[in-house]
Amino acid sequence: MTLLIVSIAILGLLGLLMGVGLGFASKKLALQTDPRIDLVLGILPGANCGACGFSGCFQYAKSIVEDGVSSGLCTVGSRETAKKIADLMGIQGQSVVKRTARIHCGGDFIKRQKAEYEGVPTCMAASLVAGGTIQCGYGCLGFGDCVNVCAFGAMTSRENLPPVIDDDLCTACGKCVRACPRNLIELIPAEKLTVVACSSRDKSSLVRKVCDVGCIACGLCVKKCPEQAIVVTDNLARIRYDSCKNAGECFMVCPTKCIQAKK
Amino acid sequence: MKELVVLFLGLIFVNNFVFARFLGLCPYMGVSRKMTDSIGMGLAVIFVLLLSAVSAWCIQTYVLLPLHLEFLQTIVFILVIATLVQLVEMVLMKFSPALYRALGIYLPLITTNCIILAVALINVREGNGLLKTVVTTLGAGLGFMLALVLMSSIRERLDTTDVPEALKGEPIAFIVAGLIAIAFMGFSGMM
Numbered sequence: 001m002t003l004l005i006v007s008i009a010i011l012g013l014l015g016l017l018m019g020v021g022l023g024f025a026s027k028k029l030a031l032q033t034d035p036r037i038d039l040v041l042g043i044l045p046g047a048n049c050g051a052c053g054f055s056g057c058f059q060y061a062k063s064i065v066e067d068g069v070s071s072g073l074c075t076v077g078s079r080e081t082a083k084k085i086a087d088l089m090g091i092q093g094q095s096v097v098k099r100t101a102r103i104h105c106g107g108d109f110i111k112r113q114k115a116e117y118e119g120v121p122t123c124m125a126a127s128l129v130a131g132g133t134i135q136c137g138y139g140c141l142g143f144g145d146c147v148n149v150c151a152f153g154a155m156t157s158r159e160n161l162p163p164v165i166d167d168d169l170c171t172a173c174g175k176c177v178r179a180c181p182r183n184l185i186e187l188i189p190a191e192k193l194t195v196v197a198c199s200s201r202d203k204s205s206l207v208r209k210v211c212d213v214g215c216i217a218c219g220l221c222v223k224k225c226p227e228q229a230i231v232v233t234d235n236l237a238r239i240r241y242d243s244c245k246n247a248g249e250c251f252m253v254c255p256t257k258c259i260q261a262k263k
Numbered sequence: 264m265k266e267l268v269v270l271f272l273g274l275i276f277v278n279n280f281v282f283a284r285f286l287g288l289c290p291y292m293g294v295s296r297k298m299t300d301s302i303g304m305g306l307a308v309i310f311v312l313l314l315s316a317v318s319a320w321c322i323q324t325y326v327l328l329p330l331h332l333e334f335l336q337t338i339v340f341i342l343v344i345a346t347l348v349q350l351v352e353m354v355l356m357k358f359s360p361a362l363y364r365a366l367g368i369y370l371p372l373i374t375t376n377c378i379i380l381a382v383a384l385i386n387v388r389e390g391n392g393l394l395k396t397v398v399t400t401l402g403a404g405l406g407f408m409l410a411l412v413l414m415s416s417i418r419e420r421l422d423t424t425d426v427p428e429a430l431k432g433e434p435i436a437f438i439v440a441g442l443i444a445i446a447f448m449g450f451s452g453m454m
Binding site for chain 2: 003006007010011014015018021022025026029030031055056
């Protein structure tokens with residue numbers, strides 16, 4: 001019995017000594033770090049899982065404060081964490097531009113399937129087979145790799161069209177951008193409401209054959225835009241978002257209804 | 264005296280902790296990509312080894328043995344090692360942030376590194392005196408650093424060669440480590 005008490009006492013004493021020693025050392029060897037790093041670290045969940053791409057929560061906190069990395073990369077903390085960190089960093093005088101993901105495709109992937117596909121039901125796999133499972137060599141394949149990878153539930157699959165993205169839930173973490181094998185997704189400022197829902201570089205005759213809403217590079221949007229924010233290159237219209245002021249003229253004039261606009 | 268020198272050299276070449284006993288492989292594989300990192304890691308390990316082996320020996324001799332608490336060896340040594348590694352981390356962060364960043368996650372991994380515990384336990388179980396403990400620890404640490412430096416110089420060269428895709432990185436490193444281990448077997452004739 002005494003053995004038990006003695007061993008517990010000795011272990012306890014040693015532990016206490018070391019703890020005190022370390023506490024003392026940490027005060028003496030303290031560094032001048034940006035206090036915001038500790039604040040951000042406090043907001044982060046502290047799981048050190050590495051999902052954000054950094055080696056531990058401390059590294060991520062450091063990168064947010066020092067390098068201005070997006071605060072929406074933490075999949076464990078999700079919305080609340082991202083918002084709290086953005087608020088914190090915003091209070092310190094940095095402006096946080098809310099960004100969201102937009103998909104540059106509006107085509108029906110069921111309607112324009114090339115043939116029966118019996119393979120791994122992922123966009124990545126489907127994109128590797130015979131130039132993709134749909135007739136358009138650039139468009140959305142519809143297997144939902146992007147929806148599956150979104151940790152914030154911001155993407156909703158649709159039966160035959162590319163997914164819908166909820167701007168409020170999207171944290172612009174970039175996972176869907178990386179997941180799409182056809183690079184259809186782009187992160188843009190959330191305040192911009194128009195998007196060219198096409199990525200096809202094919203000539204207009206070919207585009208019309210395989211898609212009802214593809215861009216035919218007619219150039220009407222270029223002419224109508226009051227800010228000259230659209231250019232047509234490679235048979236595809238592209239909106240330059242730094243110039244776009246949400247006039248919406250492009251959306252109204254597009255003959256194929258390729259350009260989409262959020263309310 | 265001669266016995267100590269033989270012990271020291273033996274630990275570096277013949278009974279090398281990495282090549283003969285296969286201990287400490289995690290930091291060995293993880294930090295041996297660049298020569299500068301390896302030297303830094305080797306020195307950190309030697310530092311932790313010395314402090315922890317000596318502290319462990321002191322605690323064993325003055326606390327555990329008189330009170331017949333030898334069975335607490337493992338847990339007490341781990342406690343000591345963990346504390347020392349925390350201390351080393353703090354010291355590094357303050358005095359050499361570059362090395363601290365370079366070692367990254369491998370610094371706290373020194374704690375769970377079997378080499379540290381192994382040296383502490385081996386010293387205690389062979390009943391070494393303080394001097395012999397220090398010599399053994401230094402030998403083990405230098406042997407580990409030698410292994411790291413050798414490996415990193417080879418790996419720096421490997422980066423520029425045409426390694427098959429499947430073997431790139433860790434696999435070829437392990438194969439190389441195995442080959443070095445075989446080569447080190449040749450030293451056993453030294454004893």
